[in-house]
Structure formats: C-alpha cells, structure tokens
Amino acid sequence: MAGARENSPPRSPAEDEAFKRELVQLIPHLRAFARTLCGDAAAADDLAQDAMMKAWDARASFQMGTNMKAWTFMILRNQFYSEKRRSWRQSQLDQEAAERTLVAVDDPEAPVALDELRQGLAMLPAEQREALILVGAGGFAYEEAAEICGCAVGTVKSRVSRARKALHSILDDGAYERDGGAAGDAMRSILADAERLSTVR
Amino acid sequence: MIEQRSTEDRRPTSAALDEARLRQQAIGVRLRQMFDEVVNESVPDEFLEILRQADKRTAENG
Helix, strand or coil, rough: CCHHHHHCCCCCHHHHHHHHHHHHHHHHHHHHHHHHHHCCHHHHHHHHHHHHHHHCHHHHCCCCCHHHHHHHHHHHHHHHHHHHCCCCCCCCCCHHHHHHHHCCCCCCCHHHHHHHHHHHCCCHHHHHHHHHHHHHHHHCCHHHHHHCCCCHHHHHHHHHHHHHHHHHHHHHCCCCCCCEEEHHHHHHHHHHHHHHHHCCC | CCCCCHHHHHHCCCCHHHHHHHHHHHHHHHHHHHHHHCCCCCCCCHHHHHHHHHHHHHHHHH
C-alpha cells in the first residue's frame, strides 16, 4: 500500500476533505465491527482507531465513489488478524477472548435474549461468526463480504448458512443455560420479538 | 400425526417452512439490533482528535 502511494498523483485538500468526511461517517460501523471481533470495548476501539488511521494513510490508493465501507472493514479485519498472528503465543485462547467480547454487556438492562444471542455467537467458529455478522448485521452483500474476508462468494454463503443453523440449534436446544431459565427461553423471546416487529410493519 | 406418504415425508411441511423462516428473521432482527447498539453509541472524541491531528500533519507537510 505504501508503494501505491508514491506512484499516485498528489491529492488535493478538497479530495482529502471528502475522504475524511466519508471516513468519519464510517467510524460507528468500524467500532461495531471491531467489537464483534476482539477482546473488549477498549481493545475494540483501539483496533477501530488503528484501522481508521490505516485507511487515512492509504487514502491515495482508495478510489472515491467505490465502496469505502467494505474497504475500511477489510483494513480493520486484516489489522485484527495480523495483530493476532503477532501475539499468537501470548493469547492462544482466542475462543475465550471471543466469548469475553460477546458476553461483555455494558448495559445491565440489555434485553436477555440479546445477551443470549451474544453467547450463541461466541460459540460459533470465528469465520462463521464473522460472515454472519457482515451479512446479517453489517448489511453487506455476499460479494462484498467475500471481498472483505478474502474468500470466494460461495464460501461466504455456506459459512452464513452454517452459522444460522448452528445459532438456531444453540438457542433452541439449550446448549447454553443461564440462571433461571434454559436457552430455549431465548428462542421464544426472540420469536416473540419478531412477531411484534412483523405486526408493526 | 405424520401421515405415511413417502413422497411428502422428505419434504418439510409449509408450516415448518414458515416457522423456519420466522426464526431466521427473528435472529436477523436481533443480530442487527446487537450491531446497531454499538453503531448508535456516540463516538469517543479520541477518534476525531486523532484524525484531526493526522490531517493537520498532512497540511503542514505539503
């Protein structure tokens, strides 16, 4: 990326300004994606900041008018995995880290079902979780998610589909239990919500 | 209660399909809700400050 910059034409202040404006609007989304990937809220914000700065530094290689959201998500994801590789020996238990992240709820009054969805997500393999989050929550098309993850479209589709199935059975079968109720309650609560939402529309 | 009609046995009933679809939707709604919760948080000042300083450096250097 550094090489691309040397060969690219100089950028005007107006171009930088336009880039910056668009980048600022993406910060909340970068934070949300980072939160689903790493440790805790503070570590996620560090990651999001690093990704934001990497995007800024590489702005000459970005073509305005193309999908900046997908581009920045790809940067954030690469950043996350390269950091993780570097610190592999210190933190080999990435499954535990994922559980801490997804289980960490800042709002003690957050709906129970949401809490249990986090727990369910934490039980999925990382690549399935990531695919489901990008497509199911981030609003990306399969093609965009494939680009972000650096894999084939078909791979993303099958990961999303497997993730959905696994999540169903986790929430349904009570593979996870919390005080006072089996996880089947979570599915019922989620369903009740969906019914309410569908009648509103 | 399931009737023994071999051709239909293998296929899920339409009620089952409806329910499966409802479940997909329900999880989808929750997933977006979870993500949007963070999206809707206010962005810590740090982010804008870091970007502002980087932009200032750019202006100074060239």
